[in-house]
Amino acid sequence: MNPQLDIETIEAVLAKADQLYTEREISAALDEIAGNITRQLHNKHPVCLSIMLGGLVPAGQLLPRLNFPVEIDYIHATRYRGATEGNELHWIKYPSISLENRTVLLIDDILDEGLTLQAVVEYCQQQGAEQVFTAALVEKQHKRRIGLQHADFTGLTVPDRYVFGYGMDYQNQLRYVAGIYAVHGL
Ligand SMILES: O=P(O)(O)OC[C@H]1O[C@H](OP(=O)(O)OP(=O)(O)O)[C@H](O)[C@@H]1O
Numbered sequence: 001m002n003p004q005l006d007i008e009t010i011e012a013v014l015a016k017a018d019q020l021y022t023e024r025e026i027s028a029a030l031d032e033i034a035g036n037i038t039r040q041l042h043n044k045h046p047v048c049l050s051i052m053l054g055g056l057v058p059a060g061q062l063l064p065r066l067n068f069p070v071e072i073d074y075i076h077a078t079r080y081r082g083a084t085e086g087n088e089l090h091w092i093k094y095p096s097i098s099l100e101n102r103t104v105l106l107i108d109d110i111l112d113e114g115l116t117l118q119a120v121v122e123y124c125q126q127q128g129a130e131q132v133f134t135a136a137l138v139e140k141q142h143k144r145r146i147g148l149q150h151a152d153f154t155g156l157t158v159p160d161r162y163v164f165g166y167g168m169d170y171q172n173q174l175r176y177v178a179g180i181y182a183v184h185g186l
């Protein structure tokens with residue numbers, strides 16, 4: 001499938017966007033999240049599941065900060081699918097590692113309405129996980145949370161705008177950006 005946006009448009013979206021967090025601020029937040037995860041899970045040998053695609057960058061930056069034994073796998077589930085409003089959750093890949101009697105840590109980029117993390121927590125529980133913890137780099141601030149209210153581990157808050165960078169996309173683009181930005185006008 002061809003990208004929805006051409007290179008000039010992608011560069012213009014980035015140039016006009018409002019920067020909410022620098023890479024340095026995100027790095028400090030990841031240090032804090034990693035410290036809190038370590039204190040709570042260091043002797044649990046957790047299965048860490050990145051929720052793709054958005055979880056890719058936060059998980060990739062968080063996991064090397066965890067200096068204790070973990071197993072790594074991923075789930076691919078999406079409800080926005082390149083749009084700026086969510087729909088029902090589309091499951092693309094279930095984890096390969098058995099979750100039975102395991103402590104599970106889910107890692108995602110953003111908690112918005114909370115439906116994605118809630119559905120994935122329920123899936124893990126159905127698979128027999130002993131305990132399920134959630135980490136989201138960012139929590140969006142609004143009163144429309146209808147699923148999971150808060151992640152167990154989180155670092156940054158963003159206003160009620162559409163944000164991208166550090167794993168988060170705008171129309172399937174800009175996930176690689178080393179900062180967190182709000183789209184101009186959204
Ligand atoms: O709290 P919610 O309102 O459910 O939204 C949060 C979810 O939305 C994004 O995923 P998206 O469906 O855009 O897929 P992606 O990971 O491929 O970006 C993000 O990565 C979270 O998983």
Ligand SMILES: Nc1nc2[nH]cnc2c(=O)[nH]1
Pocket residue numbers: 080110112113161162163164168169170
């Ligand atoms: N990229 C991105 N994904 C989301 N999923 C839910 N909210 C958002 C958001 O603001 N940005």
